[in-house]
Amino acid sequence: MALAAIYLLEGKNQLAVDILREVVRTIATSSQYSTLDVLWAQHEFARALSMDGKQKDAISLLRDIVKMQKTTTEPENPSRLSSLQRLAIELSKDGSHEEAISILRDVVQIQNSTKKAGHVSLLASQHELAVALSRAGEHKEAIFLFQDIVQIHKTNMNHININCLTSQHELAMALSRAGKHKQAVSLLQEVVQIQNAIFNPTHPILISSQQALAWVLLWGGDYKEALKITQPVMIIAEREWDPSDWRRRNCEFLIQECVAKKGKDANGTAVKTRGLQVKENGGEVREGGGERMKRWGEKMWEKKRWGKKS
Numbered sequence: 001m002a003l004a005a006i007y008l009l010e011g012k013n014q015l016a017v018d019i020l021r022e023v024v025r026t027i028a029t030s031s032q033y034s035t036l037d038v039l040w041a042q043h044e045f046a047r048a049l050s051m052d053g054k055q056k057d058a059i060s061l062l063r064d065i066v067k068m069q070k071t072t073t074e075p076e077n078p079s080r081l082s083s084l085q086r087l088a089i090e091l092s093k094d095g096s097h098e099e100a101i102s103i104l105r106d107v108v109q110i111q112n113s114t115k116k117a118g119h120v121s122l123l124a125s126q127h128e129l130a131v132a133l134s135r136a137g138e139h140k141e142a143i144f145l146f147q148d149i150v151q152i153h154k155t156n157m158n159h160i161n162i163n164c165l166t167s168q169h170e171l172a173m174a175l176s177r178a179g180k181h182k183q184a185v186s187l188l189q190e191v192v193q194i195q196n197a198i199f200n201p202t203h204p205i206l207i208s209s210q211q212a213l214a215w216v217l218l219w220g221g222d223y224k225e226a227l228k229i230t231q232p233v234m235i236i237a238e239r240e241w242d243p244s245d246w247r248r249r250n251c252e253f254l255i256q257e258c259v260a261k262k263g264k265d266a267n268g269t270a271v272k273t274r275g276l277q278v279k280e281n282g283g284e285v286r287e288g289g290g291e292r293m294k295r296w297g298e299k300m301w302e303k304k305r306w307g308k309k310s
Helices: 002-009 013-028 035-051 055-072 078-093 097-114 120-135 139-156 162-177 181-198 204-219 223-240 246-262 290-303
Strands: 271-273 276-278
Touching: 002 013, 002 035, 013 035, 035 055, 035 078, 055 078, 078 097, 078 120, 097 120, 120 139, 120 162, 139 162, 162 181, 162 204, 181 204, 204 223, 204 246, 223 246
Parallel strands: none
Antiparallel strands: 271 276
16 A cells, blocks of 8 residues: 555556555455455545546545445544545546535535534545635635635644645635636745745645646736746656656646747747657647647646636
């Protein structure tokens, strides 16, 4: 299990899936393990499937887990609530926004009756509810909820709080989806500045925030700054990740979009990446498959990191 967790952190999702599939099989067929052990292993397997892009497989497995837990645990059981939350997250990523929001509202309602305001578990569920609302286009409620979560984090903590930065990141994305790009840029710049001080340049959380900042700048029309942020990340992407890795593909698509809108890079010179070469003369894209990348980018919006455009 520990090796699978390391593979997931390194983006080697298929290897993690293979390991966890075998772990689930072994635990399920051994009398040494309890039902709770089996459910926990399946839960981790579902998470790995999701990270490997197999949303529907993850959803199917999580539905089975939740069904089992409903017959063996009380509604307020933390493991049961965790599985419901994970199911809702995957449903939201897969575009089933109404069902996801309904599940998360139920989870938050239960936790409101059993947890104190500001409890870490309650904040986590409220965060996921706000993400689902934002993806569904319910920007006003999502922004209000994110602002409340961030304020509670900043009030309760007197040190750098990763959960607070994560909620601030998502608040920025919700603001940007609502057309409030300047506010979103300001928030993400703060997030990236703090993360730069605590993470190494290749850390996936920092990379995610840098890519988000570049996208928000792009949507706000600042193509020059978006490209300036993306180019160093692309260097890391080419060195660290396989061509099929979604983080690297996201960088390539970002550069292609910047050049397509501006026609040249931030310095007026050619931008070159492996598999994607953009020339100053007319923003020509070679080998990158502009239309293919565009379709992939639209799919990313629907099912991956950023949610759905509004």
